[in-house]
Amino acid sequence: MITIFIHIPRTAGTTLQAIAREQYEPDEICRIYGKYIADPHRVLAVVTADHEIPTKWVTGHIAYGVHAALDGDYQYVTFLRDPIERTLSVYHYIRHSPGHHLHSYAKSMGLAEFMESGVTNELDNGQVRQIAGTLGELPQIPLAGIWKECQPCRKYELDMALKHLRDFAVVGITERFQESLLQFRDVLGWDIGDEMLHINALRGRPHAQDVGPDTLAAIKRYNRLDQELYEYGLELFEERGG
Secondary structure, three states: OEEEEEOOOOOOHHHHHHHHOOOOOHHHEEEEOHHHHHOHHHHHHHHHOOOOOOOOEEEEOOOOOHHHHOOOOEEEEEEEOOHHHHHHHHHHHHHOOOOOOOHHHHHHOOHHHHHHHOOOOOOOOHHHHHHHOOOOOOOOOOOOOHHHHOOOOOHHHHHHHHHHHOOOOEEEEHHHHHHHHHHHHHHHOOOOOHHHHOOOOOOOOOOHHHOOHHHHHHHHHHOHHHHHHHHHHHHHHHHOOO
């Protein structure tokens, strides 16, 4: 069984990665980041074909659908985060990361302007887009005309995301990280010690109360569908013992 972790940016996925590395041998992990994001299906096809040590954990800033490149059984897992807090975290991270491909844009714009510019659709219901499989792979590189290509997220994408999410083996919730780890342990058979269960995955994050009402309203407007997805994810989390 291959477990595919859809790593939605700024949802504590990096912390989960560190824990996952304790569960698998290095050759059992396939990471799709950096230059490999451009063609994840090809990467998976190469990694899993005629490989002496079978891949067990596939991870990356990838969208639903990469299983099409796999030969064999698979299951999806992910983490969802409150859309307001995630948006603030993404923007804060980009502004303070000179190496990020969108750094110059975020540095020169306020948050509301950054979302409205269309330079990226990651902050326009980005969680829905990744789970639905309509976002493509991250990062989006700003090219001439990219602003015209970023279209608003639509209701049918939310419907797709909800349908996909209910079949995920684990839906973790960032704000309830420790409880989520217990579900990963129980479903995936991970060996998680007490020290892992007490990791604080949200240190240093910005908060909704730190922004003005106009910016907060813009965040809500651009992430209305993400909010519905997040609330559904919470329901699944509770049903499964969260």
